[in-house]
Amino acid sequence: MKRLVDIAHAKSGDKGDSVNIGLIARDRSDYVLLEREVTAERVARHFAGICLGEVRRYELPKLGALNFVLTSALGGGGTTSLRVDAQGKAMGEALLLMEIDD
Amino acid sequence: MRTVRIANGQGFWGDSLAAPGAQVRGGDIDYLTLDYLAEITMSVLRKQQERDPDAGYATDFIVMMSEILQECMDKDIKVVANAGGINPLGCGQALLDLAAEIGVTGLRVGIVTGDDVMGDLDRLRGEGVELTNLDTGESFETIADRLASANAYIGAEPIARALAEGANVVITGRCTDPALVLGPLMYEMGWAWDDWDRLAAGTIAGHVIECGAQATGGSFQGAWQDVPDLAHVGYPIVEVGDDGTFVVTKHPGTGGLVTSATVSEQLLYELGDPTTYLSPDVTADFTGVELRQVGDDRVEVSGARGRPPTDSLKVSMAYPDGFRASALITYAWPDAVKKAKAADGILRTRLEELDLDFRDIHTALVGYDSVHGTLTPAAQPSEVVLRVSVLADEKHVVRRFAKEIAPLVMGPPGCTGLLASGRGQPSQVMAYWPTLIPKTAVDPQVVVKENK
Numbered sequence: 001m002k003r004l005v006d007i008a009h010a011k012s013g014d015k016g017d018s019v020n021i022g023l024i025a026r027d028r029s030d031y032v033l034l035e036r037e038v039t040a041e042r043v044a045r046h047f048a049g050i051c052l053g054e055v056r057r058y059e060l061p062k063l064g065a066l067n068f069v070l071t072s073a074l075g076g077g078g079t080t081s082l083r084v085d086a087q088g089k090a091m092g093e094a095l096l097l098m099e100i101d102d
Numbered sequence: 103m104r105t106v107r108i109a110n111g112q113g114f115w116g117d118s119l120a121a122p123g124a125q126v127r128g129g130d131i132d133y134l135t136l137d138y139l140a141e142i143t144m145s146v147l148r149k150q151q152e153r154d155p156d157a158g159y160a161t162d163f164i165v166m167m168s169e170i171l172q173e174c175m176d177k178d179i180k181v182v183a184n185a186g187g188i189n190p191l192g193c194g195q196a197l198l199d200l201a202a203e204i205g206v207t208g209l210r211v212g213i214v215t216g217d218d219v220m221g222d223l224d225r226l227r228g229e230g231v232e233l234t235n236l237d238t239g240e241s242f243e244t245i246a247d248r249l250a251s252a253n254a255y256i257g258a259e260p261i262a263r264a265l266a267e268g269a270n271v272v273i274t275g276r277c278t279d280p281a282l283v284l285g286p287l288m289y290e291m292g293w294a295w296d297d298w299d300r301l302a303a304g305t306i307a308g309h310v311i312e313c314g315a316q317a318t319g320g321s322f323q324g325a326w327q328d329v330p331d332l333a334h335v336g337y338p339i340v341e342v343g344d345d346g347t348f349v350v351t352k353h354p355g356t357g358g359l360v361t362s363a364t365v366s367e368q369l370l371y372e373l374g375d376p377t378t379y380l381s382p383d384v385t386a387d388f389t390g391v392e393l394r395q396v397g398d399d400r401v402e403v404s405g406a407r408g409r410p411p412t413d414s415l416k417v418s419m420a421y422p423d424g425f426r427a428s429a430l431i432t433y434a435w436p437d438a439v440k441k442a443k444a445a446d447g448i449l450r451t452r453l454e455e456l457d458l459d460f461r462d463i464h465t466a467l468v469g470y471d472s473v474h475g476t477l478t479p480a481a482q483p484s485e486v487v488l489r490v491s492v493l494a495d496e497k498h499v500v501r502r503f504a505k506e507i508a509p510l511v512m513g514p515p516g517c518t519g520l521l522a523s524g525r526g527q528p529s530q531v532m533a534y535w536p537t538l539i540p541k542t543a544v545d546p547q548v549v550v551k552e553n554k
Binding site: 060 | 323
């Protein structure tokens, strides 16, 4: 078992009530592992109770990266969300807490 | 090969006041682009214009230009900024007034208007455009009677047109962020408006620098500890070649870092489906993009692909949507978390007994689990800030909430008093409503005003 934080970095940002998380392999050779282990279903389970919508995954193998879009994930989003992280800036870090098989 | 050097000196309103000057003075650039408008910025500007009809644009832009305008004119650096907000003509006039005041001559300000579609909505609805919320699917009827602003994201063409008409400074209202870069490229390179791969390359170049220092090591999640001298972080520059391939870099001697990792984070920032990045100019595909480190703080970006844009324009609308407030109280060791939770329980009991109509009440324990929620690794902090936030349609409801905060000092012990601005004063919420309209509904205009 290893944590994603050991092999990847991440960047998140908002669009309305959706958040996207770019997950980037630190070493290009680990991209295959990310692609195999970090499925949309796993990410949805990881963010259960936080992401109330769906999770879509997109692959960018040339960048060694995956992009996840999580809908209904920011407590309303924009100016109406009362959350501390209303724009999901730290959701990337939250994804890096996930443990995967290596 | 011909190369155009385009710099970003501002990634959002409130960004570094020093960055634009550093971009002008730190080395050769052809263009300085300044991005002031986040999604919610338009609603802030709308509030300001309600108080003062001459306001409604990024006033910081005028202050900043007072320091660099003469130098930009001397070095023939053209400035492209979406600082116009909801009042680009007012912003342009303020810049001309400034030039007259500080003795800058020969300034030609290109002002792009036409993004404000507030006056066109009744006609569009009559033609069957529904203005449904793009994110939620809600009907426009729910906000029709309280709409405060409606602005279309316009593309690069009017910016290129303003430059062709000799503007040294181009001021726009709402346009896409990448258009600030694509507009100059279209003008300089003379690319065809159906050369989809080059349009995509220019759009991606704009996306890479639109958030300022986020491309050069600012807010870099990958290895923030290793980014040198963030105090003097260099803002990004793209050197774009005629084939659309570009190099991301920054001025020598500045802080920060340009690596494949920093550029990757910015490429993925606020990205949806990477095969379908929508803009009025082109639909760009990021999946063929490759990065190559070609020198210290130099990353080459190639492989952008594009296809024709859709027939729609995105419109961002703002409307007043109730009031909100937050209260902050600090609790100290021992049992800081338990005390904060007990205080929250007391507050919620009292609020419930007042029978007020809140749309949402949210409690966060800052310093404990306010950011990562249930994913937070277990740890007991020695102190914690209780933050309770409310949202309600009526202002008096939020005011009444605020009255319940001070009495909490007689709740659990270890409360150090209220943090600054933590008394829960109500502020009006301006909410955001994204929608689509037909592209044919908008006809961007360019006026060039000269200061002789």
